[in-house]
Amino acid sequence: MNILIVYTYPNHKSLNYAFLQKVLTGSNENANIKNVQLLDLYEENFDPVLVFNEQKRRRDMHTDPRLEKYRNQLTWADKIVFIYPIWWGRPPAMLMGYIDQMFSSNFAYRDKKGLFPEGLLKGKSVVCISTMKGPANYPLLWLHNAHKVLMKRALFGFVGIKKVKFFEFGSMEGSKGNQLKKLEKVYHYFKRLKE
Template sequence: MKMLLIYTYPNHNSLNYAFLQKVIKGSNENTNIEELQVLDLYEENFDPLLVFNEQKRRRDMYTDPNIEKYRKQIMWADKIVFIYPIWWGRPPAMLLGYIDQLFSSNFAYKDKKGLFPEGLLKGKSVVCVSTMKGPTNYPFLWLNNSHKILMKRALFNFVGIKKVKFFEFGNMESPKGNQKKKLEKVYNYFQKV
C-alpha cells in the first residue's frame, strides 16, 4: 500500500504534529505499507487561494501546471490520510483550499448524465485524523455531524472514495483530554491497517 499523509497545521510543536509523528511511526512499522509520502501544506507554502480569470479558468483546473505534483501524489496513493484541526466546525481554510483545487472536475470526478458525477478516485481509501478544543460529541450534537458529512458525503463519496475512517478527537486542550491514549490509538491503527 502507498500512503500519502496530508498535514495541515502551522505549528510543529503541537498535538497535531504529535499525531502526524504517531501516524508515521505506526506506518513505518506496518509491513503492508510499502511507501509513505508526507505533504505538510504549511511547510510547502501551499497557496490555498483560487484564482479564475481569462487565462486561468475553473474548468481547466485539472491541467493547472502549478498543482501537477499534488495531482500526481493523489494518483500515486492508495490511502490518503488527512491530519488537521477542526476550527469553527470544519477543516482549516488551508486544507479546504487544497481540496478546492485538487478535487476538481476531470481529475477527481467527471460530469455525466444523471444526478451524480462519476467519481474518478475509486479504489482509494481515506483516514481523517482531526482534533478540536470542544467536546468530542460537539460536531454530532450541535452541528448535525456537519464535519463528517462534509468530508465523507460532500467530498470523498462524490469523487468515488467510499472507504472513509474518522478519528475525531475532542477536548484536546484540556488536561483531562486523554491525549496520550488518543495518540496511542492512532499509532496502533496505523501499525496494523
Template sequence: MKTLIIYTHPNHESLSYAFLQKTLEGIGENPNIEDVKVLDLYAENFNPVLIFNANKRRRDMHADPALTKYREQLLWADKIVFVYPIWWGRPPAMLLGYIDQMFASGFAYRDKGGLLPEGLLKGRSVVCISTMKGPAFYPLYWLNNSHKVLMRKALFQYVGIKKVKFFEFGSMESAKGKHEKKLNKVYRFFKAVAS
C-alpha cells in the same frame, strides 16, 4: 500499500503534529505499507487561494501545471491520510483550499449528465485525524455531524472514495483530554491497518 499523508497545521509543536508523528511511527512498523509521502501544506507554502480570470478558467483547473505534483501524489496513493484541527466546525481554510483545487472536475470526478458524477479516485481509502477544543460530542449534537458529512458525503463519496475512517478527538486543550491514549490509538491503527 502506498500512503499519502496531508498534514495541515502551521505549528510543528502542536498536538496535530504529535498525531502526524504517531501516524508515521505506526506506518513504520506496518509491513503492509510499502511507501509513505508527507505533504505539509504550510511548510510547502501551498497557495489555497482560487484565482479565476481570462487566463485561468475553472474548467481547466484539472490540468493546471502548477498543481501537477499534487495530482501525481493523489494518483500515486492507495491510502490518503488527512491530519488537521477542526476550527469553527470545519477543517482549516488551508486544507479547504487544497481540496477546492485538487478535487477538480476532469481529475477527481467527471460529470455524466445525471444527478451524481463518475468518481475518478475509486479504489482509494481515506483516514481523517482531527482534533478540536470542544468535547467529542459537540460536532455530532450541536452541528448535526457537519464535519463528517462534509468530508464523507460532499467530498470523498463524490469522487468515488467509499472507505473513510474518522478519528475525531475532542477536549484536546484540556489537561483531562487523554492525549496519550488517543495518540496511541492512532499509532495502533496504522501499525495494523491492512488496506
C-alpha cells in the same frame, strides 16, 4: 500500500504534529505499507487561494501545471491521510483550499448524465484525524455531524472514495483529554493496518 499524508497545522510543537509522528511511526512499522509521502501544506507554502480569470479558468484546473505534483501524489496513493484541527466546525481554510484545487472536475470526478458525477478516485480510501477544543460529541449534537457529512458525503463520496475512517478527537486542549491514549490509538491503527 502507498500512503499520502496531508498535514495541515502551522505548529510543529503541537498535538497535531504528535499525531503526525504517530502515523509515521506506525506506518514505518507496518509491513503492509510500502511507501509513505508527506505533504505538509504550511511547510510547502501551498497557496490555497483560487484565482479564475480570462487566462485561468476553473474548467482547466485539472491541467494546471502548478498543481501537477499534487495530482501525481493523489494518483499514486492508495490511502490518503488528512491530519488537521477542526476550527469553527470545519477543516482549516488551508486544507479547504487544497481540496478546492485538487478535487477538481476531470481529475477527481467527471460530469455525466444524471444527478451524480462519475468518481475518478475509486478504489482509494481515506483516514481523517482531527482535533478540536470542544467536547467530542459537540459536532454530532450541536452541528448535526456537519464535519463528517462534509468530508464523507459532500467530498469523498462525490469523487468515488467510499471507505472513510474518522478519528475525531475532542477536548484536546484540556487536562482530561486523554491525549496520550489517543495518540497510542492512532499509532496502533497504522501499525496494524492491512488495507
